[in-house]
Amino acid sequence: MTTTTMTIPASRTARRSASLRRDRRWALITSYVFLVIFAIFFLVPPYYMVVTALKSDAEVAHMATNPWIIANGVTLDQFKILLTQTDFLTYFKNTAIVTTCVVAITMVVSVLAAFSLGRMRFWGSSILATGIFLTYLVPDTLLFIPLFQIVKAVGLLNSYWGMVLVYPTLTVPFCTWIMIGYFQSIPKELDEAALIDGAGHMQMLLKIFIPVALPGIIAATIFAFTVSWAAFVYPMAFLYSSDQQVLTVGTVTSLIRADVYKWGMLMAGALVAAAPPLVIYAFLMDYYIAGLTAGATKG
Amino acid sequence: MAEVALHQVVKKFGDVEAVRSIDLDIPDNEFVVLVGPSGCGKSTTLRMIAGLEEVTSGNISIGGEVVNDLPPKDRDIAMVFQNYALYPHMTAFENMSFGLKLRKFSKAEIRQRVEHAARILDITELLDRRPKALSGGQRQRVAMGRAIVRNPKVFLFDEPLSNLDAKLRVQMRTEIKRVHQKVKTTTVYVTHDQVEAMTLADRVVVMNNGRIEQIGTPHELYHNPRTRFVAGFIGSPAMNFIPCQLEQNGSGLRVRISDSIAFPVPAARDERYRPVAGKELTLGLRPEHITEPRHNGRGDGCDFTATLDVVEPMGMETMVYFTVNSTGICGRVEPKSAGDAGAAMRLHANIDHMHLIDPTTGAVI
Numbered sequence: 001m002t003t004t005t006m007t008i009p010a011s012r013t014a015r016r017s018a019s020l021r022r023d024r025r026w027a028l029i030t031s032y033v034f035l036v037i038f039a040i041f042f043l044v045p046p047y048y049m050v051v052t053a054l055k056s057d058a059e060v061a062h063m064a065t066n067p068w069i070i071a072n073g074v075t076l077d078q079f080k081i082l083l084t085q086t087d088f089l090t091y092f093k094n095t096a097i098v099t100t101c102v103v104a105i106t107m108v109v110s111v112l113a114a115f116s117l118g119r120m121r122f123w124g125s126s127i128l129a130t131g132i133f134l135t136y137l138v139p140d141t142l143l144f145i146p147l148f149q150i151v152k153a154v155g156l157l158n159s160y161w162g163m164v165l166v167y168p169t170l171t172v173p174f175c176t177w178i179m180i181g182y183f184q185s186i187p188k189e190l191d192e193a194a195l196i197d198g199a200g201h202m203q204m205l206l207k208i209f210i211p212v213a214l215p216g217i218i219a220a221t222i223f224a225f226t227v228s229w230a231a232f233v234y235p236m237a238f239l240y241s242s243d244q245q246v247l248t249v250g251t252v253t254s255l256i257r258a259d260v261y262k263w264g265m266l267m268a269g270a271l272v273a274a275a276p277p278l279v280i281y282a283f284l285m286d287y288y289i290a291g292l293t294a295g296a297t298k299g
Numbered sequence: 300m301a302e303v304a305l306h307q308v309v310k311k312f313g314d315v316e317a318v319r320s321i322d323l324d325i326p327d328n329e330f331v332v333l334v335g336p337s338g339c340g341k342s343t344t345l346r347m348i349a350g351l352e353e354v355t356s357g358n359i360s361i362g363g364e365v366v367n368d369l370p371p372k373d374r375d376i377a378m379v380f381q382n383y384a385l386y387p388h389m390t391a392f393e394n395m396s397f398g399l400k401l402r403k404f405s406k407a408e409i410r411q412r413v414e415h416a417a418r419i420l421d422i423t424e425l426l427d428r429r430p431k432a433l434s435g436g437q438r439q440r441v442a443m444g445r446a447i448v449r450n451p452k453v454f455l456f457d458e459p460l461s462n463l464d465a466k467l468r469v470q471m472r473t474e475i476k477r478v479h480q481k482v483k484t485t486t487v488y489v490t491h492d493q494v495e496a497m498t499l500a501d502r503v504v505v506m507n508n509g510r511i512e513q514i515g516t517p518h519e520l521y522h523n524p525r526t527r528f529v530a531g532f533i534g535s536p537a538m539n540f541i542p543c544q545l546e547q548n549g550s551g552l553r554v555r556i557s558d559s560i561a562f563p564v565p566a567a568r569d570e571r572y573r574p575v576a577g578k579e580l581t582l583g584l585r586p587e588h589i590t591e592p593r594h595n596g597r598g599d600g601c602d603f604t605a606t607l608d609v610v611e612p613m614g615m616e617t618m619v620y621f622t623v624n625s626t627g628i629c630g631r632v633e634p635k636s637a638g639d640a641g642a643a644m645r646l647h648a649n650i651d652h653m654h655l656i657d658p659t660t661g662a663v664i
Contacts, residue, residue: 189384192351197398197445198372207397211388 046274053078053268060263078264079272087242088269091250094160095229095273098246101164102228103221106171110220113172114179115205119191129180136173143169144237151238160244163235167228174227175220182216183209218284226277247273301362301375301452302327303348303485308357310343317343319509320357325502330479330486334496335506335532342457344506345489349455350374362452377446378455381462383438385430391441392426395448409448416447419481420474436467443475447482454479456488460495472498493533497521505529522652527581527661530654536586536618538654539628543582545575545655554582554653557624560603562650572655575664583654583663586618589630591637592647601648610640619644 052060052067054074065071082088116122117129147166148157156162186209194204210217235249242254251269255262303325310318318340325331333341346352348359350371358365366374377398385394392413399409417423420440430438439459446454456475460468476499479486490496496503497517505512505520505528513520513529524530530538543554548563552572555561564572592602605621605628617637619630621644630646638644655664 187382187384189380189382190386192349192371193378193380193384193386193445194397195351196349196371196376196378197449198401199397203401208386212386214388 049267049270052263053271055264057262057264078268082265082268082272086254086265087245087250088247088254088272090243091245091247092272094245094250095247096276098160098163098167099225099228102167102171103224105164105168106175106224106228107217107221109168110172110175110179111205111210111217113176114183115201115209117176118180118183119209120201129177132173133177135169136177140170140231140233144233147234148237157238158240158244160235160239160246162238163231163246166234166238167231170231171224171227175224178220178223179213179216182213186212222280222284225280229273229277301485303453303487304358304360305344305348306358306360308344308347308359309355310340310347310352311355317509318347321506321509321511323504323511323514325485325487327485328483330476330488330499330501331504332488332490332496332500332502333504333506334490334493335512336491339506340509341489341491341506345455345457345487348453348487349376349378375452376455377449377451377453378457379439379442379446379459381458383430383442383462385438385441385445387430390427390429391422391433391444394430394441395426395444398445398449412448412450413444416444419447419478420444435463436471439463439471440474443478447478450484452485454484454486456486458490459488460490460492468495475499494535497533503533505532507532523663524583524654525663527583527656527663530583530656530663534585536629536631538583538585539589539626540656541582541584541623541626541628542658543580543655545572545578545580547576552576554580554650554655556582556626560623562601562648562653564653565651568653572664575655575657579658580664581656581658583656584648584650585652586629586631588649588652589628590647590649591632592645601650602645603648604643604645606643607638607640610637612637619646621646 048068051070054076055070056072056075056077059065059070059072113132117125117132147169151157151162151166154162154165156165190208190212191204194208199207230248231246232248235246239245239249242250245253247269251266251273255266255269303323305321305323307320307322308318309316309320321340321344323331333344335341343352347354348361350366350369354367359367361374361376385391386397389397395413395416396409399412404412413426414423417426420443422437422440422444425433425437425441430441433441439462442459459475460471463471472495475488479499488495488499497520500517502514503517503520504514507528513525515523517533520529520533524533527540531540541556543556545564546553546555546561548561551566552564552569553561554564605623607619607621608627609620611618611620612634614634616631617634619632619637621628621630632644632646656662657664
């Protein structure tokens with residue numbers, strides 16, 4: 001009797017664990033299949049950019065060659081011409097200035113806003129916090145119409161400083177939202193300990209909160225950088241002379257003339273333009289992921 | 300160092316009254332423990348002393364000065380939190396020196412104070428470590444160090460041992476007592492653990508429902524509780540509360556707890572209990588006062604037989620549980636004299652230590 005009752009559950013357990021292993025194997029296979037499809041899907045455009053940028057104009061124009069491989073040898077001519085005979089470097093400089101300023105403004109505003117909204121309880125703070133997030137939901141393709149009036153009114157139309165004014169409308173709400181979540185995950189006792197130690201609110205922010213919330217701040221910085229570097233609608237609407245133009249719009253407008261596409265240079269320009277965000281992501285990836293997932297794990 | 304005084308202090312959160320007009324005077328150098336169940340207002344009281352909560356009405360003074368409107372940093376207090384609240388990006392040394400740096404102490408003075416505190420707490424070799432690299436007990440020591448270096452007027456402890464395991468808790472309890480004996484600073488300590496309260500305090504303040512139930516030395520609270528709440532809260536296992544009737548017994552009195560069991564009231568208490576003779580009351584008797592017959596106390600009339608429900612051997616002693624008129628009662632007997640569960644056992648009630656409680660008011664008579 002005892003033997004029978006011992007044997008049946010044992011075989012059931014073995015069967016269940018075998019089925020669990022099989023389930024897991026299928027889950028893994030399915031995941032890999034989809035991941036590989038996605039990887040190919042997203043890596044094809046950059047590959048095409050690299051291949052085209054390293055070809056000569058003649059090879060790009062020659063319809064008989066295979067567009068996916070470099071048949072007539074690698075050349076850096078596209079990069080040389082791009083950097084020496086176009087306004088590309090001006091666009092790059094303008095973008096770098098705009099992005100640096102926007103990131104700085106965004107971080108100062110959103111860290112201060114998030115600290116006050118997330119840690120200093122005051123009347124209306126939670127409504128304000130939600131309100132800030134709601135502004136992020138209005139797309140820039142709608143916002144640029146009223147913003148055009150504002151930029152014009154302050155005399156910054158066709159000046160990249162106008163971008164420094166309008167980009168934060170895209171970056172500040174989301175960065176503030178990330179930082180509110182991050183600051184709220186820091187235990188309340190930490191500010192109480194700092195208060196008792198004799199810190200004022202500004203000292204508490206600078207000496208305790210910013211160092212502790214550094215992963216979140218880096219995540220927000222990367223976000224602000226990416227948005228600012230890649231913005232397209234605002235410069236398209238507000239900038240029209242070449243010396244004020246930024247990379248995204250400048251590259252496209254100067255290298256596509258009517259129906260003539262300078263494909264090699266377009267791809268070279270896109271590659272150079274994509275380099276700074278790529279480098280920043282590569283160095284700060286760990287912080288970025290830690291920052292975005294902090295709220296989920298700290299509960 | 301300074302005395303702390305609370306006069307008619309009230310704290311309301313919206314409509315909820317968390318602290319209901321409490322008065323408390325803590326003399327210089329005294330170690331006072333606020334103890335009570337969750338939500339009794341003890342932590343709120345401590346946070347009001349610290350300045351982390353505003354006082355709704357009443358006055359709090361430290362060293363004779365009313366501090367109601369002073370921010371925490373100007374009250375010259377130091378606080379140790381339940382979850383340590385160490386700054387995670389700073390080393391133990393930086394954590395301990397943070398408050399001194401903000402108060403612009405010289406580097407030499409800071410080093411000297413931190414090293415002195417580290418010696419007291421035996422954490423000198425941990426000063427370069429970050430909190431992440433410290434164990435729970437070590438973190439708590441650093442948190443205490445952060446309080447000690449400030450040399451404040453008052454130390455405030457908010458359940459500092461609750462996050463530690465049982466063994467470490469006992470060890471740190473002794474440590475806290477040792478530190479207090481060395482630095483002799485007025486200390487207010489909050490806990491829900493009555494053992495911590497009894498072992499640490501010069502005086503214990505028992506709180507319940509936002510009010511102070513009783514203030515006294517651990518000895519006073521244990522032997523002369525004023526209310527049923529204090530009697531039940533202090534002591535482990537808790538005091539037995541048995542419904543009883545106070546009867547006339549010749550010229551004396553006796554408490555009857557069942558048809559067959561009645562104990563003669565000690566003659567010394569006759570006068571105190573006579574006005575309530577004939578009433579339904581509650582008899583309070585601690586487990587250690589229900590033992591096997593030892594023939595060294597008042598033997599006559601205090602022995603009775605009970606059928607044991609549960610027997611719990613603890614090593615040094617054995618707890619026996621039995622029921623009288625559907626009231627569960629616990630006794631504490633010598634391991635070798637304990638019977639088995641289900642068997643009858645002869646027991647003795649040391650009635651000299653009895654308490655009579657008015658069931659309507661909860662007051663000890």
